[in-house]
Amino acid sequence: MLITQLKSKETIESLAKGKTFIVNCHGCKEVYFAEHEAEELQKELSETNDITQIVTTDYICHPDNLALQLKKHMDKIKDADTVIVFSCGVGIQTVAKYLDDKRVYSGCDTFPLPGFQGVTPLQVDCAQCGECYLNYTGGICPITSCSKSLVNGQCGGAKDGMCEVDKEMECGWERIYRKLEKLNKLDTLKYEPKVRNYWHPDAEQTDAE
Amino acid sequence: MRLTEFFDRGEFVVTAEVGPPKGFHIEHLVEEANEFLKGRVHAVNVTDNQSSVMRLGSLATCKVLKDNGLNTIFQVTCRDRNRIALQSDILSAALLGIDNLLLLTGDHTTLGDHPQAKPVFDLDSVSLTHAVKRMEEGFDIAGNAIDGEFPKFSKGAVVSPCSDSVDAQLAKMEQKVKAGVEYFQTQGVYEPEKFIKFMDKAKQFGVPVQLGIIIPKNVGMVRYMNANVAGVHVPDDMIEELKADKEKTKAGITGVEISARIIKECKDYCQGVHIMALGWESKIPAILDQAGL
């Protein structure tokens, strides 16, 4: 079971640059999603920012389903400068991968709760780290795509683009760098040193939901 | 003495690396350091369980070398300790009068002799630097005040100038500088042109860089590095040079010549040299002589 929590209004506002397309995922029962709060926030956002469309769908973590769901909106998506996804980490990564040349951002942080996980095909993975880093990393999860789960850039161990731990695995941070390069967003890597938080009291409190 | 003081004076800073043994007798290490390094280098790096192989601790070895009159650099990796243990060891280093740190993420546990161990990586090279800087300002990384005098170090880090993803390395280098890194030691360089090109971009950060030298011992070693060591590439003509005169290479003369030549070619573009002898500490004086240092 996981829980997704909305990022702060200021954060989301700052992400919604230019024409913004929003995707909500109300897919699986295993994910607690703050539907009402998200709706409110997106309504407010529509007043201040240029939100071109809000699509609410399900199981965007499934690449084929995602392609099908987004098909009829592709014109608006192509036209948009930014896509913001409100879902668990897997959903966001799947969208970022599918819309490879778009700036795809996450509107949520994903925490773990005891119980089953949602329907997660094996293409991408989310470790429910509680502070989703995808907005800094071009939609590629540093926690699950880097063998050391580093959050401040690559370790220097990659050889020919492959991870020092597993020569069959591409270095996650090289992928992140190339992706940001492609999106012309390398500047997003210039953030203050990040320190992971392994203590998530919020997730415990909302257990009662 | 802090390395930054030497850099500030405009000196070409020479450091060499020693690796503690898998045991607690270090008479041999101390003897060699006294004989070959004392008076020739500004400081001696002591590695921290290098290549994820369990050995005697870096901090204890630094202390013994310091008692023997050598200036030391305490290498700290994030592989084996969480943020509590790391900060605690940094305070211990201040107590023992160690002035220099080299802050690293560290190799993964699976590369060493305890592949079953839990890899920690609670912090990484950037956030560890941030933590040390916070401590120097009087707070631990959780924001709690530090009692009494605040520790003060020269904070170093590493960068890989000949990496196949040198642009990503430069981005990380910038992050390290922003976090508080005051000097860099590089991965082993065998391609001066690449290093010079790298320095052309790295100099914008305004932080001194020491050229990394790994003494090439023989053909087997450099072939191994080419296949397995990140950021290291030994060009073919250098391999030929090592092949040409087997006796000369075995005696270490070829390795010394190559190392000195690389230093000479790169000297004008950097602020120092860091020699990784990997057991060949006895060759360091000859390299420095031939390089004119």
Ligand code: SF4
């Ligand atoms: S950074 Fe990765 S692990 Fe953390 S919430 Fe996002 S997708 Fe999940």
Ligand code: SF4
């Ligand atoms: S090589 Fe890349 S993926 Fe592997 S641990 Fe280092 S940064 Fe992470």
